[in-house]
């Protein structure tokens with residue numbers, strides 16, 4: 001049974017799925033962390049792999065960029081493949097250059113958003129997009145003993161990478177938002193609607209506010225091991 005966007009057969013995808021934006025990162029996670037990874041879908045170049053991790057099955061499937069794309073994959077995983085836990089392992093731009101620095105990890109305890117999709121479910125209500133507490137707690141517990149620089153707090157999930165209102169960054173920073181990315185709120189929204197658990201963990205790849213430093217796309221691909229380890233700890237909890 002394939003869906004319109006995932007070619008895997010039933011049983012090909014594990015109940016726990018890691019979800020990076022970038023398909024190449026999906027391949028790298030599978031090759032670096034999974035035992036005996038196998039490709040289970042590649043529709044539109046969105047790669048998905050299933051393998052083992054410490055004796056349990058686990059999958060990784062890219063989301064593509066932005067909430068409309070992520071929502072397609074997260075919905076199909078939950079609705080048609082019996083997936084119970086999805087953890088985004090992404091990158092983000094820091095809004096707090098003094099604390100959330102290049103290479104640091106941010107666990108998104110909530111996600112503000114400008115996405116129109118957020119208004120679809122309960123018109124007139126600005127929903128709070130939040131992760132599943134068991135996953136949040138497990139990732140934070142793993143972070144405490146990991147030695148990595150990890151921050152827990154709100155992020156902003158935007159529909160726009162090249163935002164027409166760049167001043168938004170300052171206003172969001174002033175209310176404690178740690179960084180900007182493009183999927184966490186959409187993942188939390190789909191998870192709540194589909195009755196599954198979700199969490200977003202992002203590595204800081206650049207500064208939206210602060211120094212003009214950023215990771216190259218190759219660095220972005222290779223410097224996220226700490227967030228993957230937290231994600232794997234969370235889904236197993």
Ligand SMILES: O=P(O)(O)O[C@H]1O[C@H](CO)[C@@H](O)[C@H]1O
Pocket residue numbers: 020021022064065066089090091092161180181182183
């Ligand atoms: O590195 P990923 O996981 O794709 O995440 C970030 O990078 C992309 C923008 O370059 C957006 O998807 C944003 O959320």
Ligand SMILES: O=c1cc[nH]c(=O)[nH]1
Pocket residue numbers: 091092093094161180181182205206207208
């Ligand atoms: O969405 C993103 C991801 C990384 N950096 C940004 O500025 N935005």
